[in-house]
């Protein structure tokens with residue numbers, strides 16, 4: 774139980790490679806500057822990434838906790854594997870846009 778929580782919290786699952794099509798979902802909220810940074814990158818790269826707003830959409834925050842083990846946003850789900858940290862998310866998206 775604790776191990777599962779820790780693994781979720783630290784996002785231990787291997788991040789899927791960015792070289793093939795993936796199912797993406799971005800957890801965010803609009804007042805979050807780190808989320809804005811990711812949103813700007815998505816726009817710049819011309820990607821279409823569906824989002825869940827953890828402040829506006831009922832259940833989205835609880836969903837994020839269940840999936841990622843915490844409430845931190847932005848969190849990009851890549852084929853259901855959570856990737857945290859805006860700089861890492863932007864770097865992954867940049868590679869994904871080049872696939």
Ligand SMILES: N[C@@H](CCC(=O)N[C@@H](CS)C(=O)NCC(=O)O)C(=O)O
Pocket residue numbers: 804805806807808843844845846847857858859860
């Ligand atoms: N270093 C992180 C910072 C992310 C961050 O601090 N997000 C805040 C919102 S602006 C947050 O999710 N706070 C709630 C939490 O950590 O549970 C990044 O660059 O993505």
